[in-house]
Amino acid sequence: MSEESRQCHCLALRRGSRHVTRLYDAHLAPLGLSISQYSLLSIINRRPGIRMAELGEIMVMERTTLLRALKPLLTAGWIESTRAKGEQAHTYRLTDEGRRVRDSAVPLWKAAQETLERSFEPERAVDLRREALALTKVDFG
Amino acid sequence: MSEESRQCHCLALRRGSRHVTRLYDAHLAPLGLSISQYSLLSIINRRPGIRMAELGEIMVMERTTLLRALKPLLTAGWIESTRAKGEQAHTYRLTDEGRRVRDSAVPLWKAAQETLERSFEPERAVDLRREALALTKVDFG
DNA sequence: ATTGAAAGTGTGTAAATACACATCTATCCT
């Protein structure tokens, strides 16, 4: 690897991100869920009535990306969107079925999380998560 | 955000990864390069004659993903692939033009890298990179 | 020589991602 690429913060994060995504996706695969979908269900579960713009900020995802990521969840009947009279923004919440799916996915998520912590050391994992989250909050201008 | 999603190592890494990807992509955009492509050019530059399998390991990328990621670089004439008689694997190297493109991209990459370090604190950035790289080396089984 | 395993390459399909552009909706100002 070149000096630059070896030192590239971005490449390091992307590699790490791909690596752990594979781990979590593999654990969630039996339910036909990706970690991306699991994250969406979890966030919406915690904040029923959330708007897309907020979801986008939390996920650090483009609005349009989100729009298409939510579509299969809507189609599957796991989430529903409503818009109150006089409101512009749609709001999203889990359906009963969506809650069931998410609940059944939690143990699989937990297994992935524990595998990561066991393999990497719990403290390092927590530190890495904290720093990655902090980085997300940084405004590059 | 739900307790789970707030604590999810994977989501944190993915968010961080998306956030910094935007930063680097924005800096490289004037050259029509993505950080992914820049990384590929840099790695191939450093290790001329590299095989796809090795590239995949370094990038933590699926072979088929890599195959399609390399295609535009081949089309653009920035890299070339050859296969020696009696060898199964193609090997990749930069063309002169590819080297030129990469060289001209280095300052843009550096600007992104420096912006990140300035915004996040150089030490934290380096630590985060080191931990993300270490994580990549972990075998989850 | 044949075949069979291992290594490598390529394609179909689909999801995740984002930018540019267009459209729709609510509200505010006059």
Place this chain on the structure above:
DNA sequence: AGGATAGATGTGTATTTACACACTTTCAAT
């Protein structure tokens, strides 16, 4: 009321990513 504006949604297009599957090539063993 009518138009301007800001906020929100949706579409076209393209890249990135990966899984499943199929094909090809090399080489070793019989």
